[in-house]
Amino acid sequence: MLISWTTRESAEVFQLPGRDWLLCMGPGIGDVQNLTVGLSIFPPGSAPPGHVHDAEEEVIYVVSGHGELRTSEGSVPLEPGTCVYVPSGLRHATASYGPESLELVTAFSPPVVPGSYEATQQ
Numbered sequence: 001m002l003i004s005w006t007t008r009e010s011a012e013v014f015q016l017p018g019r020d021w022l023l024c025m026g027p028g029i030g031d032v033q034n035l036t037v038g039l040s041i042f043p044p045g046s047a048p049p050g051h052v053h054d055a056e057e058e059v060i061y062v063v064s065g066h067g068e069l070r071t072s073e074g075s076v077p078l079e080p081g082t083c084v085y086v087p088s089g090l091r092h093a094t095a096s097y098g099p100e101s102l103e104l105v106t107a108f109s110p111p112v113v114p115g116s117y118e119a120t121q122q
Contacts, residue, residue: 004030008039014114018048019094026111036111042067044098050091051117056108058086065102068095078102 006029011022019042023029026036036056042048042065050070060069060083067078069086070093076084078094086092096102 002031004032006030011039016048016115018042018046021106021114023114032111034111035107035109036114037105037107038114039063040094040102040104040106042094042096042102042104044096044101046102047095048093050093052091053086053088053108053112053117055088056110056112056117057088058112059107060084060086061105063103063105065100066097067102068097069093070095078104 004025006024008022008024011024014021014023019040022039022041024037024039025032027033062078062080062082064080065078069076069078069084071086071090073090076082078084094102094104
């Protein structure tokens with residue numbers, strides 16, 4: 001089995017509410033079967049409505065920028081080096097405080113269909 005790899009420049013970009021999400025790895029990209037990895041880029045001041053991943057767990061790692069992840073359980077400050085676990089079924093929302101974009105590496109298991117959870121914003 002070969003190692004699969006991709007670059008930021010070759011990732012497929014999905015324009016989601018308040019952010020761009022770059023699909024880096026997942027089913028159909030290399031040999032990945034059981035997770036999806038992407039890069040979320042929230043411009044300064046962005047605070048899209050929250051959403052829920054009904055079936056997927058999510059792990060978020062902050063690469064750059066500053067913001068906050070909000071849930072009914074409370075909020076977590078987001079700054080470089082922070083790693084956050086979001087269980088499936090927990091409504092959450094992200095805010096980017098600037099002055100630079102908030103960039104997050106996101107990993108989902110089982111794999112997520114990009115943007116499929118946006119319908120659960122209400």
